Amino acid sequence: MKNNDPIPGFNPDAGAPILVAEAAEWTANYRKEALTEAEAAGRKRINAYYFGNKLLDEIKNQEGCVGLRFYMGLKKSKADLTEADESQILVVGVDKNGHDIVPRLGANGEAMYDDGIVGDMTSKCPSVCDPGSTLN
Template sequence: MSISQSSGSEIALDEAKKLVETFKYKFPEQIKASFVGSESLNLILKQEGCIGVRIYYGYDAVSERLAPVLVGVDEKGEDMSDGIVMDKLKPCPQYCDPTSPFFLEK
């Protein structure tokens, strides 16, 4: 299976909620989500040759929580690690939408 600019698929809200619920059940102490602003995301996407973003699941040992790392990917499927690499996304809880069907406060 290869990657392209159209990689990824829409899923139904119920399926998405199930994925989020399962994660929350398995990892109850972890952050629920991370937010990245469009200007920051566009810094990665606007790099020459960038066809998308790869999200690595990092872990911040100081704050003891997940820390997603974003990096651009070129048409060969290779990380553009010599370009913009991003972390320090805004975590939920703290920066959450409590009205979201994904909030799942328990």
């Protein structure tokens, strides 16, 4: 597969609404899970991430963007251990072939998506949560 070839199985229209009751059950299941070894050692468990429309619109409005992909990441603690490791979520635009819109080389070695955006800097729950939500 070349860098520009469609990714097998990619569906640019993936995703669909689900019932709020099912979503509430899933988020409750997550919150009830035993802490991971890393969380027991001090890593904060994140229940939700918030992105504002300004950033999401900027990513969605990139040329060729058909949707968004969210990556899980891990910000490692500083060497002096003043901060615990912290889970992160990153967002990028995706083109019609399923490729992330991030700087990359095309099939012929040409530069593509030089201005591709990777979004982070979310608000996290906890501590910025909606106490009235059935998902919290």
